[in-house]
Amino acid sequence: MKSEKEILVGFVAHVFNGPDEGNDIFSITALSKHSLTALRMVANDALEVCSGMKKSEQEKISVELQYLGLPALESLQLKAFKEFLKIVNRGKIRHDKEYDIVRSLSETTVLDQEHQELAYQLLDGFN
Incomplete structure (x- = not known):
């Protein structure tokens, strides 16, 4: 079973298409050097990018992630x-x-209108 860090590294590298070369900031090698907290932040950005894609593109990424032994995109969005x-x-x-979680989701199509408004209220109340 893969650790959370391995899952996030694989997901981010796949979404941002980073080949495994040391000079690419989205390569598996480069991403593996970051902390789990930093990877979570980048993964939220990757989820945001995916939510702006067409459904067919999201389904393709989901299938590719599963082929790589990673959770489906829907699973990551649900989490x-x-x-x-x-x-x-x-x-x-x-x-x-x-x-970061609330901001990221507020800019996606994952939330319905009611949840979107709640997200904006939470963001406005954060100091």
């Missing part, structure tokens, strides 16, 4: 959405990581 719901239920963003 981010669950984190978002925890923050919404609490009623406030506690730290930068949560801010």
